[in-house]
Amino acid sequence: MADEKKFAPATEHDFDVIIEPLITEKSMALMQNANKVTVKVAQKANKIEIKDAFERIFQVKVADIKVVNQIGKTTTRGGRYKGHISGFKKAIVTLADGEAIDLFKE
Numbered sequence: 001m002a003d004e005k006k007f008a009p010a011t012e013h014d015f016d017v018i019i020e021p022l023i024t025e026k027s028m029a030l031m032q033n034a035n036k037v038t039v040k041v042a043q044k045a046n047k048i049e050i051k052d053a054f055e056r057i058f059q060v061k062v063a064d065i066k067v068v069n070q071i072g073k074t075t076t077r078g079g080r081y082k083g084h085i086s087g088f089k090k091a092i093v094t095l096a097d098g099e100a101i102d103l104f105k106e
Contacts, residue, residue, distance in 0.1 A: 005059065005061065007055055007056050007059050008056055009056065010053075010056040010057045011056070013053070014052070014053035014056050014057050015053075015057070016042060017041060017042050017045045017049050017050060017053040018039055018040075018041060018050070018053050018054060018057055019039070019040040019041060019042065020039065020040050021037065021038065021039050021040075021103050022038040022039060022040055022090055023103075024038075030092070031103075034094070035094065035095045035097075035099070035100070036092050036093065036094050036095070037092075037093045037095065037101055037103070038090060038091070038092050038093075039054070039090065039091055039093065040088050040089070040090055041067075041089050041090065041091045042089070043088070043089050045089070045091075046067075047065045047067060047091075050065055050067070050091050050093070051065055051093075054091075054093055058101050060095055060096070060099040060100075060101055061095070061096035061099050062093055062094070062095060062096065063094045063095060063096040063097075064093075064094040065091055065092070065093055065094070066091065066092040066094075067089065067090070067091050067092075068089070068090050068091075068092070069087065069088075069089050070087050070088050070089070070090060071087045072084060072085060072086050072087035073085045073087075
């Protein structure tokens with residue numbers, strides 16, 4: 001009973017900060033091997049906001065946060081049509097020892 005963690009309930013602002021999990025081969029390897037979760041976050045969010053929002057939404061203790069700005073890229077589709085892949089901000093969240101998260105709950 002004394003080992004139980006208490007986090008405040010998630011607010012609407014928390015869901016504005018953490019947009020969605022980023023699912024790639026590399027992020028899945030990080031999740032399995034290094035206990036790190038990769039998520040898309042709001043462009044104006046800082047590390048403190050991301051940490052607080054992540055802890056309240058997923059009810060886990062966060063050890064570290066790394067933030068990366070992914071730049072937008074232009075692309076061609078079929079050699080004829082120009083396209084644009086929009087940029088975004090992502091956070092790589094390291095969970096504390098003994099913590100786990102399941103992104104694929106039903």
